[in-house]
Amino acid sequence: MSRDAQRTVGPRVPEPVRRVTALSADGATLHAEVFGPEGAPTVVLVHGWTCSIAFWNEQIRDLARDHRVIAYDQRGHGGSPHVPGGYTPDTLADDLEAVLRTTLAPGERAVLVGHSMGGMTIMAASRRPAVREHAAAVVLASTGFTDLPRNSTVIVMPKGRVHTFLTRQILTSRLPLGPVTPVTKAALRYATMGPGTSRERIDTCARIVHACPTKARHAWGAMMSTLDLTANVRAMNVPTAVIAGHADRLTPMVNARGLVATLPNCVGLLELTGVGHMSPVEAPEAVNDRIRDITTEYLPSKEAAA
Structure with a gap:
């Protein structure tokens, strides 16, 4: 799906003020877009597995009115090409560092927002110099940060080796998703969204997810199937807010509670009743309000700082 096509998915968003290509440590290129006024508090949005910049359309439309918003496509997603190999937690960290170095001035501070694998990206990069700087x-x-297959409730059966094995098969599947149909939308809604999600939002997520190339979906799914970022989470001294939906089957509430217990500087858990895994799409007002609260508290406007 081209970026122009992505702009028609879900709410309309403003044109970016700048498009940027960041070069990662292994030479991979990453497509990034910058929205909003210069001099405003900066927010960096990091999307999750099988998504793209378009996943953040609700956040970009709202926040870019009075924030500088930077969003990028993870490698293999959206406008960032798939490259052979290099799908590891360290690669996630390399890519985030590259985007921060390319889009932010030296010493410039920002609030980093990650959804799903985007959150894992920030955790993986917690000890990196660019993250500590910015x-x-x-x-x-x-x-979540560990035991993702074991904690998942997509497959309804007693926890154990069989449950974990089957969940890993879903994460690492090489089967193409095919076109968006009523059946595939129903499956996606079951796995990733709460029961009250509107048809429009289900359709938005389906179009984004189905646009993800199979190779990237498999490669990143395999990475997440064995992921353990415990040491990285323990090293996250930056103030960190957690958001989780009670109807999330992919990363259930146990993951959020684990984060709260492990983060050295957690500043609160926002629990969203009836919301599944796609919280920024399902509950954009609540998510946007929390991002605004965090930027107000920890990132004063550049004009005020001056």
């Missing part, structure tokens, strides 16, 4: 605070939405 992150004033972090928001982690619908994510």
Whole structure:
């Protein structure tokens, strides 16, 4: 799906003031877009597995009115090409560092917001120099840091080796998703969204997810199937807010509670009743309000700072 096509998915968003290509440590290129006024508090949005910049359309439309918003496509997603190999937690960290170095001035502070694998990206990069330099605070939405297959409730059966094995098969599947149909939308809604999600929002997520290339979906799913970022989470001294939905099957509430217990500087858990895994799309007002609260508290406007 081209970026022009992505702009028609979900709410309309403003044109970016700047498009940027960041070069990662292994030479991979990453497509990034910058929205909003210069001099405003800066928010960096990091999307999750099988998504793209378009996933953040609700956040970009709202926040870019009075924030500088930077969003990028993870490698293999959206406008960032798939490259052979290099799908590891360290690669996630390399890519985030590259985007921060490319889009932010030296010493410039920002709030980093990650959803799902985007949250894992920030956690993976917690000890990286660019994150320590630029992150004033972090928001982690619908994510986890260890035991993802075991904690998942997509497959309804007693926890154990069989449950974990089957969940890993879903994460690492090489089967193409095919076109968006009523059946595939129903499956996606079951796995990733709460029961009250509107048809429009289900359709938005389906179009984004189905646009993800199979190779990237498999490669990143395999990475997440064995992920353990415990040491990285323990090293996250930056103020970190957590958001989680009670109807999340991919990263259930146990993951959020684990984060709250492990983060050295957690500044609160926002629990969203009836919301599944796609919290920024399902509950944009609540997510946007939390991002605004965090930027107000930890990232004063550049004019005020001057």
